Amino acid sequence: MKSCLVVDDSKVIRKVARHILETLNFNVDEAEDGQEALDRCGDRMPDVVLLDWNMPKMSGMEFLKNLRSAAHPVQPKVVFCTTENDAAHIRAAIDAGADEYVMKPFDRETLESKLQIVGVA
Template identity: 85%
Template sequence: MKNCLVVDDSKVIRKVARHILETLNFNVDEAEDGREALSRCEEKMPDVVLLDWNMPVMSGMEFLRTLRQQDIPTQPKVVFCTTENDTAHIRAAIEAGADEYVMKPFDRETLESKLQIVGVA
């Protein structure tokens, strides 16, 4: 069973994502900001991270850059999940190391499709 870390400051988004991911047979862990997400990754590196952009303490981009600089054997796939939908944000995310990008609000089909694209579903 694959592991997914859902990183979002919205409890509602985390709950919706958890429900969808569990129906796709993922073990799900949660973090409400980038710093907490890094701690979770140190405890157990997930197969995939579903990552919000705008969060307090540490943003999604700060988390992603820090994660990608770490010397670890297997980097997790990272799917940004955000309301930021302009080309500049998408390009910046991909350049920083994101594997895919999904817009909020999302549904099961959309999320499953993105997870298949990055090779974890």
């Protein structure tokens, strides 16, 4: 079974994402900021990370840059999930190593299609 780490400071978003991902047969773990997410990845690397942009302690971009610069032998797919929808934010995320980008609010079909695009659904 595939695993997903949902990283978002909103408990509601984490709960919605968890519900959708579990119906798609993912094992789901959660983190409420980038630092907690890095710690979880150090313990056990997920197959995919669903990542918010704006969070306390460590933003999604800071997390992504740290993750991609680390010498992990296996890197997860990263799907940014955020309200930041302008071209500059999307380009910055892709340039930093994101594999896909999905806008909030999202639904099951949208999330499933993004996971299929990155090859983990």
